[in-house]
Amino acid sequence: MEIRYRPILESLVPPDPMSQFKLKRRSPEEEFPDLCRNYTWMGRILTPAMYCRQFNRCTHSGVIFDDVIRPGIEEPGDCSGPASVGCVAGDAQSYILFCDFFDRIIEAYHEHKVTNQTPESDCNFDNLKGGDDFDTTYAVHCEVSAVRGIEDFCFPTHCSRGERRRLLSLARRALQRLEDELPGCLFMLEELNPEQQKKLNLNPPSYSQLRTGVARDWPDARAVWVSKDGRLVVWVNMEDHLRLVSARDDANVAEAFKCICINLQRLEEYYRELRHPFIYKQQLGWVTSSPADVGTGLRVNVYMKLRLLPQHKRLQDVLKRLRIHMNKTESLTVYRVSNAITFGLSEVELTQLVVDGVKLLITMEKRLEADQDIDKLVPTQK
Template identity: 60%
Template sequence: CVRKGQPTGARAVGCLAGDAQSYILFCDFFDRIIESYHGYKVTTDIVQESDFNYDNLKGGDDFDQAYAMSCEVTAGRSIEDYCFPTHCSRGERRQLFTLAKTVLEQLGEDLPGKLYSIDELSHESEGRRVVMDSPPLSLIKIGVARDWPDARALWLVRDGTLAIWVNMEDHVKLVSYRSDACLQEAFKTICINVLKLETLYKKLRHPFIWKPHLGWVVSSPAEVGTGLKASVTVNLLHLAENKRLDDILDRLRLQMEATGCPGIYKISNLQTIGFNEVELTQLVVDGVKLLIRMEKRLENNGGIDDLVPAQK
């Protein structure tokens, strides 16, 4: 149930949880999946830590712009007392949408934005680049597209720094994308607004799901712990052909995914548990800088063996 892709393909798990209790009732199954995917042994003796202090991140605003093209940070969250999108009923989904609408209206008092229904997203609009005519194939495959497009929505911040999806893969998913590849600012945006949302949901007595040994729990075992993915899109034309690439990515704890454009790849953290949010993003920052150094060496017909890090 864990598939490791080629250097230009992401790893994936072949299962999802129906609710948070599944991770407890079927721990013998899910713990093995988490261990295999993340290389992290689940134990109740270790508490998953969180660190949303974005000032602790070193770098991320100084990538070589000739190579780093854009970046994105996402964070998924699930709401206590509700089944995950893979299993929730139409009634639950509508209740979750009502909760999200209330929360986002309050968030919008400090951070102006607009909530779009999926129906509205099916039509192009000036100033909004997101268009969704039909459910993504990925959602159809996992059963999340039931009753489409009922009670799904996207909240967009007016200045374009943040988007929040409601009732898609997760109950709530925050996305901060930047075309200047400033990962530091994208991470800061996510940290600030995850904490704001957490506070607002708690006030409504529906906190985010947290398990001490698993961290923030979401439907996919591939994202438990922090629920965080940080990625940088980079031009690595020469490095992508290097025979040591698989080994290098493993040592850096990163994954590399093709974008469809020759030489352009998305580099992101593979692991989401066992590290806090700052540490995971730091892995991406340091790893991307090293990969760019290697790419420059290869462009000049140089070797990269001395740059390959020690075993992870």
């Protein structure tokens, strides 16, 4: 991996990039973190040799490798749940400069090889089959979201106050253009009262966000844009530069996906005209601060009422084969079903994966309610 990128790496890094910071660090061997009880992908993949290779590298905006792995060191996870990536990119250059680390993280998390080919993209919502015909007894509501990073700016974990305010200014101009097609209103977070924040499902920054720097200067230059019809919400400078969310109470994934695709393409055009396009890497697709979102940046969540299936012994096997996740919500009988990956499949294919999975889970729940076996419905590995 490093050999492939060596000409690029050498052109990006001055001879001694760390000398400008005067950091009082010891040798890489002495600085190597304790990963004995670390259950993140970072903890599984990082070796002393790899750490040594990254140790003296630094992006132009000042991101060093210790900044990249800090989240996984501070939150090592546990062995019971799915492993998090355990790392963040401080800027887009991090994915190139630390490519031999990030590529392995992406391949392990998404279970898809990073190649020289450009990832396939398909935002043609007409290619989606189904998604508007769920049994609403089981499928309660849905949410489709997409994240994007803006070229020439550091990601929220590393950006300055000035950068964040400049990003807000760009978002304001782009969203004003969007209002020509979809009327809406931009709200600054500091101007929202507790009742408005609750209505928007806005929670105070978590301890993790504060420690990793995502929530620095909160709520300075954070905003939310809401369309008048309630179909679309755009978060600005939260965990990512931009996050578009389309939520529906009728669990119509097809309409939510259509809303995201149309408005994402509009905003992409507006930002390009502002000379700050969305960040795209040839071998990775769309990239943001988290390697867990590279490729499409797309998340499809369907909230389901399930009573018997969550206790079934073969559930985890079913979820793994469908390549979807199921997580508990605050309600005892409502579960969130979502795509497990964002890289390696197109936007339509990822959404189709969730749609097909939800239909199968509903069929299984109905069979269990009728005291019938579901073993024959368990899919082969995709």
